[in-house]
Amino acid sequence: MFTELRFALGRLRGRILGWGIGLGLYSLWMIWLYEDVAQMDLEGYLEAFPREMMVFFGGIMELASPAGFLDTYYFSLMTLIIGILAIGVGAGLLVNDEEAGILDLVLAHPIGRTALFWGRYLSLVLCLAIVLVIGQLGWILPPQSAAMELTWVEFMMPVLPLLAVLLLFGTLALFLSTALPSGRLASAVSGGLLVGNYLFVGLARLDEGLEPLVRLTPLHYYQGGWAVRGLEWGWLAGLLAASVVMALGAWGLFLRRDIRVGGEHEWGLGRSVRRLLGRTHRPERAAVQES
Amino acid sequence: MNDVLAIEIRGLEKAYGPVWALRGVDLEVPRGEVFGFLGPNGAGKTTTIRCMLDLIRPQAGAIRVLGLDPQAEPTAVRARVGYLPGELNLEPNLRVRATLRYLAALRGNRIDWGYVEQLAARLQLGLDTPVKNLSKGNKQKVGIIQALMARPDLLLLDEPTAGLDPLMQQEVYRLVEEAASAGATVFFSSHVISEVEVLASRVAIIRQGRIVETVAPRQLLSMTTRRVRLRFMETVDAQILAEAPGVTVLNEDDATSATLQVEGTMDGLIKALVHLPVADLQTEHPSLEELFLAYYKGQGEAA
Numbered sequence: 001m002f003t004e005l006r007f008a009l010g011r012l013r014g015r016i017l018g019w020g021i022g023l024g025l026y027s028l029w030m031i032w033l034y035e036d037v038a039q040m041d042l043e044g045y046l047e048a049f050p051r052e053m054m055v056f057f058g059g060i061m062e063l064a065s066p067a068g069f070l071d072t073y074y075f076s077l078m079t080l081i082i083g084i085l086a087i088g089v090g091a092g093l094l095v096n097d098e099e100a101g102i103l104d105l106v107l108a109h110p111i112g113r114t115a116l117f118w119g120r121y122l123s124l125v126l127c128l129a130i131v132l133v134i135g136q137l138g139w140i141l142p143p144q145s146a147a148m149e150l151t152w153v154e155f156m157m158p159v160l161p162l163l164a165v166l167l168l169f170g171t172l173a174l175f176l177s178t179a180l181p182s183g184r185l186a187s188a189v190s191g192g193l194l195v196g197n198y199l200f201v202g203l204a205r206l207d208e209g210l211e212p213l214v215r216l217t218p219l220h221y222y223q224g225g226w227a228v229r230g231l232e233w234g235w236l237a238g239l240l241a242a243s244v245v246m247a248l249g250a251w252g253l254f255l256r257r258d259i260r261v262g263g264e265h266e267w268g269l270g271r272s273v274r275r276l277l278g279r280t281h282r283p284e285r286a287a288v289q290e291s
Numbered sequence: 292m293n294d295v296l297a298i299e300i301r302g303l304e305k306a307y308g309p310v311w312a313l314r315g316v317d318l319e320v321p322r323g324e325v326f327g328f329l330g331p332n333g334a335g336k337t338t339t340i341r342c343m344l345d346l347i348r349p350q351a352g353a354i355r356v357l358g359l360d361p362q363a364e365p366t367a368v369r370a371r372v373g374y375l376p377g378e379l380n381l382e383p384n385l386r387v388r389a390t391l392r393y394l395a396a397l398r399g400n401r402i403d404w405g406y407v408e409q410l411a412a413r414l415q416l417g418l419d420t421p422v423k424n425l426s427k428g429n430k431q432k433v434g435i436i437q438a439l440m441a442r443p444d445l446l447l448l449d450e451p452t453a454g455l456d457p458l459m460q461q462e463v464y465r466l467v468e469e470a471a472s473a474g475a476t477v478f479f480s481s482h483v484i485s486e487v488e489v490l491a492s493r494v495a496i497i498r499q500g501r502i503v504e505t506v507a508p509r510q511l512l513s514m515t516t517r518r519v520r521l522r523f524m525e526t527v528d529a530q531i532l533a534e535a536p537g538v539t540v541l542n543e544d545d546a547t548s549a550t551l552q553v554e555g556t557m558d559g560l561i562k563a564l565v566h567l568p569v570a571d572l573q574t575e576h577p578s579l580e581e582l583f584l585a586y587y588k589g590q591g592e593a594a
């Protein structure tokens with residue numbers, strides 16, 4: 001498992017450095033602005049904006065507070081932005097190599113599917129954790145961070161819920177990649193669900209009638225920057241548990257199914273319809289497709 | 292199931308959706324044998340090999356590889372098998388050395404690296420070349436090295452010389468023969484009859500997911516015909532060659548050349564040519580499809 005973890009992390013190092021440094025520079029820029037923003041009287045100005053717009057900007061109505069600033073300028077957006085990385089890595093974790101025909105050779109070596117799966121899954125977890133920590137250093141290291149009057153621990157606390165949410169959508173992409181015919185489709189579906197959930201949470205702030213429904217979605221349990229005031233451990237555990245359940249599901253599917261080579265997989269809808277119609281229960285021994 | 296056998300397959304069936312790739316394959320390969328698996332594209336060669344490694348799961352049938360069940364003990368089987376896929380794909384962003392180091396690490400680093408360098412030298416492959424810069428033939432060499440480097444008990448080689456030039460093909464034949472001499476069992480698939488003739492002590496012919504026949508390679512030749520073109524240094528009456536066993540004169544292109552058809556071995560023709568002034572002789576090997584046609588024609592006549 002650790003051979004596969006090292007190999008998978010090595011392949012992700014470009015993305016880890018690129019995303020980590022990019023986020024770190026963005027954080028540096030933002031912490032530079034904080035003191036000026038905190039001293040500005042923005043509340044009256046912001047109240048002039050329509051509520052329909054403001055609900056999508058996290059804690060913007062408390063922009064002068066560290067929690068509101070962090071939430072507005074970083075943690076509310078990063079579910080979507082780093083979500084691209086999480087979903088991309090998750091969907092491609094196994095299927096990219098499978099679609100490229102590389103997995104056929106790897107799994108012909110004495111490594112079990114379980115070790116391969118969990119080694120690579122651990123690389124997803126570490127990739128996201130390292131990117132988030134590098135990004136967070138941009139908030140913590142400059143002297144301007146003193147203006148927020150937060151400890152290192154308080155600065156790091158919102159990283160946990162963000163990691164949990166990203167892991168959940170990354171794991172969803174992994175699960176779908178093992179169930180759907182292509183990694184690209186798994187990315188598209190997972191990305192659509194993430195963006196849809198983000199918009200739905202905003203809409204639920206406008207319409208209280210949506211509250212029971214939004215409670216069924218993961219982003220409702222995402223604290224964002226407000227976690228500097230204390231973690232909701234139950235929410236965090238719930239998000240992580242959902243990731244674990246999906247990872248177990250993906251593992252189970254990966255253990256059971258054939259390792260595909262190009263062009264083998266299909267939706268099987270026609271077959272399902274034929275079965276429903278009772279036309280056939282067994283494949284026809286008609287022709288041979290693959291050598 | 293038998294411990295003397297390296298590979299034992301009974302009633303193997305595999306379908307991809309509605310299409311059957313294997314329709315009851317039975318095979319026995321004793322330990323230490325070099326066994327050819329001959330069949331046209333789409334016959335089920337790759338599917339059979341991938342079932343042996345538990346990369347795909349059959350619908351029915353039983354497989355034992357080196358006495359082990361690949362589905363029950365996949366890593367134990369793979370630890371003793373070297374595999375060359377039919378369509379070899381490698382991580383493009385690694386160098387050859389890093390690729391082989393990674394694959395060696397999957398084997399617990401129990402690899403003699405001196406042997407790897409020796410194999411690379413024999414195949415004229417630079418270990419520091421990025422994989423993405425390799426030609427198809429050079430990628431194939433990486434595949435051959437990784438299959439051989441652990442000195443496995445069983446080599447499963449799917450079209451081992453695909454993409455290699457004739458000199459490298461000869462080197463691969465020598466490597467396979469050396470592995471067999473060291474005690475390894477070699478199971479290789481091919482759709483090239485001449486390759487099977489050179490390497491295998493027995494060959495199974497698979498067609499449309501079924502084993503049609505298991506024969507010695509020389510029997511393949513006796514099943515079929517080949518075309519021979521002759522050019523002479525002076526005018527010759529080629530009709531005298533028609534008296535040689537198995538030879539038919541198809542046409543005399545001019546007084547100094549002729550095209551013949553030879554059934555079975557070339558022995559009769561060669562003996563008939565001894566006293567003739569031959570300038571050039573070209574033979575066309577029968578294709579696999581021609582072999583199958585000859586085989587089924589023979590079966591029809593027997594019936």
